[in-house]
Amino acid sequence: xxxxxxxxxxxxxxxxxxxxxxxxxxxxxxxxxxxxxxxxxxxxxxxxxxxxxxxxxxxxxxxxxxxxxxxxxxxxxxxxxxxxxxxxxxxxxxxxxxxxxxxxxxxxxxxxxxxxxxxxxxxxxxxxxxxxxxxxxxxxxxxxxxx
Amino acid sequence: xxxxxxxxxxxxxxxxxxxxxxxxxxxxxxxxxxxxxxxxxxxxxxxxxxxxxxxxxxxxxxxxxxxxxxxxxxxxxxxxxxxxxxxxxxxxxxxxxxxxxxxxxxxxxxxxxxxxxxxxxxxxxxxxxxxxxxxxxxxxxxxxxxx
Numbered sequence: 001x002x003x004x005x006x007x008x009x010x011x012x013x014x015x016x017x018x019x020x021x022x023x024x025x026x027x028x029x030x031x032x033x034x035x036x037x038x039x040x041x042x043x044x045x046x047x048x049x050x051x052x053x054x055x056x057x058x059x060x061x062x063x064x065x066x067x068x069x070x071x072x073x074x075x076x077x078x079x080x081x082x083x084x085x086x087x088x089x090x091x092x093x094x095x096x097x098x099x100x101x102x103x104x105x106x107x108x109x110x111x112x113x114x115x116x117x118x119x120x121x122x123x124x125x126x127x128x129x130x131x132x133x134x135x136x137x138x139x140x141x142x143x144x145x146x147x
Numbered sequence: 148x149x150x151x152x153x154x155x156x157x158x159x160x161x162x163x164x165x166x167x168x169x170x171x172x173x174x175x176x177x178x179x180x181x182x183x184x185x186x187x188x189x190x191x192x193x194x195x196x197x198x199x200x201x202x203x204x205x206x207x208x209x210x211x212x213x214x215x216x217x218x219x220x221x222x223x224x225x226x227x228x229x230x231x232x233x234x235x236x237x238x239x240x241x242x243x244x245x246x247x248x249x250x251x252x253x254x255x256x257x258x259x260x261x262x263x264x265x266x267x268x269x270x271x272x273x274x275x276x277x278x279x280x281x282x283x284x285x286x287x288x289x290x291x292x293x294x
Contacts, residue, residue: 059238061226068223069216076215079208090248091206094241098257098265101237110245118245119270 016053019102025127029139030146034070037078037146039139042127046086046109048078048142057103060095071105078107081145096122163200166249172274176286177293181217184225184293186286189274192263193233193256195225195289204250207242218252225254228292243269
């Protein structure tokens with residue numbers, strides 16, 4: 001699935017451009033009202049990234065109240081999609097942005113059997129990409145769950 | 148400042164009890180509409196924890212839409228209080244809960260000079276408590292900023 005991820009007009013928002021490091025590590029899953037949803041291509045963790053398509057945001061509190069509520073609902077949708085497919089023990093939700101400053105919210109399915117447990121996943125090991133067939137299957141399942 | 152943190156009635160919500168591990172590592176700062184705001188007693192990072200006082204929540208998507216919006220606004224208030232006082236380079240906002248499962252949202256002021264930078268703070272080192280005078284001063288500043 002492809003769509004105009006890198007340059008997108010959103011109502012009266014300015015032109016939005018996805019950070020190239022986020023684009024390089026992820027595959028687009030779907031387009032929601034305020035955000036794009038990306039899959040982190042790391043087969044170690046079922047891992048979505050919600051990126052509000054609003055130019056110039058760095059921190060969660062840069063969202064205005066209406067956008068914050070909408071993005072909150074989209075984080076909720078991403079969370080429920082991961083739960084439906086993977087039945088994780090716990091979800092981790094986080095907006096860090098110490099390396100990629102553009103506001104993006106990680107939503108990660110966690111299991112006591114995963115290699116970083118109970119620590120955070122960020123910086124916990126090398127990203128291991130999906131095999132092509134596995135990637136296509138994963139994207140399809142997530143797209144269905146996010147409908 | 149003390150208030151009835153451990154056993155609190157919230158409208159038509161059930162009785163809420165703060166996880167004892169959260170209570171042990173933090174000092175209460177203030178009471179908002181849906182959440183209590185706690186200070187993590189670690190002088191290495193200006194670090195607030197927002198805890199929705201609703202019994203039985205584990206993940207961010209366990210919040211119903213109205214509570215999610217209100218808690219989102221309270222995360223915003225905690226974020227802006229930290230920014231006002233500390234002028235951080237970046238804020239980290241995260242709901243992990245791999246160890247303490249009760250829903251709690253970390254709001255942390257980050258600096259390129261801090262010891263965990265650019266990694267996450269969780270699990271990055273031992274907690275170093277504030278000296279008593281410093282703790283009182285920090286609580287007072289945060290309470291004023293959260294008014």
